[in-house]
Amino acid sequence: MSETLTQLGKYAEEVGTKVIQLRKNESTVEVTQDRLKVFVAHLVNDLHVRHLMTITGLDVGQNLVIIYNFSLERDTIHVKTSVPKTNPQAVSIVDIVPGAILYEMELHDMFGIELIGNPWKDQKLLLPDEWPADLPPPLLKTTKPDQIRRRLGLEAAKP
Amino acid sequence: MEYSAESLVPFGPIHPALKEPEYFKLVLEGERIIDVIPRIGYVHRGLEKAAESRPWVQNMYMFERTCGICSFVHSLCYGQAVEELTLFQVPKRAKYIRTIIAEMERIHSHLLWVGLMGHWAGFDTLFMWVWNDREVVLDLVEAISGNRVHKSMNAFCGVRRDMPENMKDRIVERMKFLTDRARYYREVIDTEETMLVRTENIGRVSQDTAEKLCAVGPMARYVGLRQDVRLNDPYAAYDEVPLDIVTTTEGDVHALLRLRLDELVASANIVSYAVENLPDGPIRVKVPPVIPAGEHSSHCEAPRGEIFYYVKSSGGRTPERVKSRQPTMANLPTALEMLKGQTLADIPIVLTAIDPCFGCMDRMSFYDTETNRRWTWSGEELRQYGVNHYFPDRSKKQRGFTKAIDSSINRRQRESI
Numbered sequence: 001m002s003e004t005l006t007q008l009g010k011y012a013e014e015v016g017t018k019v020i021q022l023r024k025n026e027s028t029v030e031v032t033q034d035r036l037k038v039f040v041a042h043l044v045n046d047l048h049v050r051h052l053m054t055i056t057g058l059d060v061g062q063n064l065v066i067i068y069n070f071s072l073e074r075d076t077i078h079v080k081t082s083v084p085k086t087n088p089q090a091v092s093i094v095d096i097v098p099g100a101i102l103y104e105m106e107l108h109d110m111f112g113i114e115l116i117g118n119p120w121k122d123q124k125l126l127l128p129d130e131w132p133a134d135l136p137p138p139l140l141k142t143t144k145p146d147q148i149r150r151r152l153g154l155e156a157a158k159p
Numbered sequence: 160m161e162y163s164a165e166s167l168v169p170f171g172p173i174h175p176a177l178k179e180p181e182y183f184k185l186v187l188e189g190e191r192i193i194d195v196i197p198r199i200g201y202v203h204r205g206l207e208k209a210a211e212s213r214p215w216v217q218n219m220y221m222f223e224r225t226c227g228i229c230s231f232v233h234s235l236c237y238g239q240a241v242e243e244l245t246l247f248q249v250p251k252r253a254k255y256i257r258t259i260i261a262e263m264e265r266i267h268s269h270l271l272w273v274g275l276m277g278h279w280a281g282f283d284t285l286f287m288w289v290w291n292d293r294e295v296v297l298d299l300v301e302a303i304s305g306n307r308v309h310k311s312m313n314a315f316c317g318v319r320r321d322m323p324e325n326m327k328d329r330i331v332e333r334m335k336f337l338t339d340r341a342r343y344y345r346e347v348i349d350t351e352e353t354m355l356v357r358t359e360n361i362g363r364v365s366q367d368t369a370e371k372l373c374a375v376g377p378m379a380r381y382v383g384l385r386q387d388v389r390l391n392d393p394y395a396a397y398d399e400v401p402l403d404i405v406t407t408t409e410g411d412v413h414a415l416l417r418l419r420l421d422e423l424v425a426s427a428n429i430v431s432y433a434v435e436n437l438p439d440g441p442i443r444v445k446v447p448p449v450i451p452a453g454e455h456s457s458h459c460e461a462p463r464g465e466i467f468y469y470v471k472s473s474g475g476r477t478p479e480r481v482k483s484r485q486p487t488m489a490n491l492p493t494a495l496e497m498l499k500g501q502t503l504a505d506i507p508i509v510l511t512a513i514d515p516c517f518g519c520m521d522r523m524s525f526y527d528t529e530t531n532r533r534w535t536w537s538g539e540e541l542r543q544y545g546v547n548h549y550f551p552d553r554s555k556k557q558r559g560f561t562k563a564i565d566s567s568i569n570r571r572q573r574e575s576i
Contacts, residue, residue, distance in 0.1 A: 022455070023455070050371070051370075053467045057482075071391075071392075076456055097373065099374075125200055145212070
């Protein structure tokens with residue numbers, strides 16, 4: 001385990017969470033929404049884990065999980081947080097990691113999560129401008145490809 | 160009468176014949192760009208959603224079709240993420256073959272890019288020479304895999320085709336040829352006026368900005384960040400081959416040109432070494448169609464930079480979730496910073512410099528807030544505008560061509576004397 005991960009483990013215990021080692025060089029840590037910004041700021045500014053690879057969204061039923069995939073040399077660190085599907089609002093980390101801006105926009109497009117604090121949060125990035133407001137975000141498990149095709153007036157998929 | 164200082168230039172979107180169309184709203188102050196707002200997604204095909212309803216193996220070849228240039232590395236990265244879930248080991252020979260194909264892909268991608276840079280700078284001779292040399296490496300890829308671009312070489316825990324017999328000498332000889340060509344192009348871009356005027360001191364960005372914006376690949380290395388997945392987190396056979404990570408500190412488009420040509424030489428060395436030291440043994444382990452539950456991520460160094468795949472399995476025949484992130488997405492914020500402060504004439508060269516292989520130049524409309532005048536330029540007209548901006552007295556004759564030929568002839572004469 002590298003020096004950075006050891007320090008991160010100590011810090012995680014201080015704030016009441018735990019670093020779980022998935023595999024060699026790959027670890028995951030869960031934090032709550034209200035602690036996320038402080039945690040990421042510590043990771044980036046104090047531990048110098050500055051490279052955010054991407055932000056992954058996951059639909060796990062009741063909740064939406066957001067994974068911030070950081071990397072430092074050999075280590076990959078997944079910072080997980082979750083928001084309820086009924087109120088999909090999350091804090092933006094653009095002021096700490098400016099490179100996150102497009103990934104957050106992608107998250108908004110694909111999962112309908114509102115990123116509070118992102119300067120471009122009202123713009124679409126990947127979905128077309130004419131994407132109907134009554135269609136659910138495409139990467140939710142409940143959204144079926146046929147439903148999108150029908151709503152957009154495209155022919156249904158071949159069986 | 161008062162003039163408004165800013166004008167808004169919608170840039171793009173696209174020509175579907177080339178990949179990665181993008182649309183930029185450019186805010187201009189006279190000739191200078193002061194702000195850029197991106198809009199991508201014109202070729203968003205929903206691969207991540209499609210992956211959730213397809214078998215694991217089928218996804219590998221679907222993700223290979225994400226990109227028409229660096230296709231192999233996508234299947235490699237997705238494959239590595241899944242392989243970690245299966246707990247099977249990849250045979251050593253397969254790792255070497257993967258390295259060879261990945262590096263050949265880097266060579267052909269970099270050559271394609273150098274050619275495009277020549278084209279947009281107004282030096283079409285370079286474009287034609289480089290693309291001619293690119294055929295050399297494409298022929299090798301075809302001889303190994305049967306295909307030029309979409310190689311479909313990968314399988315879970317191995318590769319589908321073995322290296323053909325008696326290819327070793329041919330590959331080493333061609334790699335030596337490409338190395339010589341890359342050195343020659345390096346000399347051309349360092350001495351040729353067309354390339355120097357168009358690329359020096361253009362597209363600057365500070366190291367700190369690039370790091371904060373999470374730039375990857377050559378876009379991080381050209382400002383001096385030693386960021387390369389092959390070095391930082393070696394995969395395939397990269398921990399055994401001689402790895403030469405090139406970085407520069409000049410931080411302009413000219414440095415990017417030199418960096419990519421040097422990387423090409425480094426890649427050719429890796430291919431030669433891997434071919435000469437190719438271990439014997441099996442090339443593949445059979446993996447059952449059901450992948451155990453779990454989650455894993457993998458990252459690889461594509462020609463354009465780091466690509467990232469995240470895979471989640473619930474123990475079924477299809478993935479629960481696949482996330483893929485391409486290097487141009489990561490480099491876009493940095494590219495926007497590079498554009499700020501440049502002139503309209505530099506747009507083609509700076510945008511090509513990040514290697515997005517873009518087709519958005521083909522239709523471009525301008526809007527002048529002073530006069531409410533709108534006009535449209537085709538990509539060729541914009542290119543011509545750029546060339547005329549820098550070389551106003553330039554006649555139609557191909558000065559770049561004659562000069563490069565002259566210098567090469569002179570050098571040869573000198574050497575023979």
